[in-house]
Amino acid sequence: MQHAQLFAGSGTSARLSYYAPGASMAAHHHEVHQFSCLLIGEFLEAHAGHEREIGQPSVGVKPAGLEHYNQYGPNGALILSINLEPSRMDEYLPGCSTDWRWQAGVMAGRERRSVLALSSLPRGSQAEAETRICDLLAVMTPERDRPASASPGAAVPxxxxxxxxxxxxxxxxxxxxxxxxxxxxxxxxxxxxxxxxxxxxxxxxxxxxxxxxxxxxxxxxxxxxxxxxxxxxxxxxxxxxxxxxxxxxxxxxxxxxxxxx
Incomplete structure (x- = not known):
């Protein structure tokens, strides 16, 4: 496992993480809300007896305290994560849900441009970093009155x-x-x-x-x-x-x- 901190501000941070082929993480939780973008690779995430296979560019949300386990695929995984202190939730994402979910097929257009903007942050520019993080969070999180992403359907043939x-x-x-x-x-x-x-x-x-x-x-x-x-x-x-x-x-x-x- 390798991590690179891209930005650390007041109540929020952005991190790039690489997980080697076949790596796993035992059940654990985070003290912060975590909003993640799978950039390349695949992995499995399990919570409370439910498993999600995450493949291809996808976005995911985990609320603070959510116990989960991860198993990374045969080619590893590169993940960009934004961590948000629960106390800053209403400031950054008023009216948005932090329910556990992963949504595939949305890393295109506006979402991908927001991810790429975060990958090219100028050094020492906290205001610009927070602006880009807000833009990315906005496209990753549905408002509470919008339907959440569909739950997994039938087994793959x-x-x-x-x-x-x-x-x-x-x-x-x-x-x-x-x-x-x-x-x-x-x-x-x-x-x-x-x-x-x-x-x-x-x-x-x-x-x-x-x-x-x-x-x-x-x-x-x-x-x-x-x-x-x-x-x-x-x-x-x-x-x-x-x-x-x-x-x-x-x-x-x-x-x-x-x-x-």
Missing amino acids: GWLARVRDALRESETSPDLQRLADEAGVHRVHLSRVFAREFGVPPSLYRRRCRLARAIADMLQGATLADAAHSAGFADQSHFSRFAKTETGYSPNRLKTLLAAA
């Missing part, structure tokens, strides 16, 4: 879970047509059902898994070129561009931030 596992765990970037053939479905049907179930097209999911593997290798000591090659990127610059697009950080910047923590 077996054939679709196998496709996801092949994309997530293989280092060879399996061909989607071959996976469709093995599942006995049309290639277009695979894409349609995958996107509906997981909130992202399978081709983008595959690229994000590739990015998570490259980041894991880099943080375990591989050179950028070797990490890019082993994860299946065309070259180091391709890896760097995609990392910057997806997380707001270049690989070098990410490595420097977490090494200094």
Whole structure:
């Protein structure tokens, strides 16, 4: 586990955290409300007998004191978290809910721009940092009179879970047509059902898994070129561009931030 503090103010802070492949955290709680953005990777979060599999860019909320357990996926996870003292809740988020939830498929457009704005904070600018944190909290939290995100639905069909596992765990970037053939479905049907179930097209999911593997290798000591090659990127610059697009950080910047923590 590696952490980098991005900002610490009066009653609020922002932190970037990286969890290695297969890592876990025993049941624990936080003294603050926590608002999190999964930037890359996957993990499972459990609370009071309920489990949520969190995959692809997602946003989540945990109220202070919520007991929970985490198990991180085979490619690790990079998470941006905003911590908010309960006493500051009405100041920052009047009328908003802190019920435990994770919502996938919302890290686009306005939400993603707010995350990327927080990743490029100028040094020593507390007022600007708090402004950007407010912007991000606003897009992460529904007001109490809005419906909360839907609870998990039916179990993922077996054939679709196998496709996801092949994309997530293989280092060879399996061909989607071959996976469709093995599942006995049309290639277009695979894409349609995958996107509906997981909130992202399978081709983008595959690229994000590739990015998570490259980041894991880099943080375990591989050179950028070797990490890019082993994860299946065309070259180091391709890896760097995609990392910057997806997380707001270049690989070098990410490595420097977490090494200094």
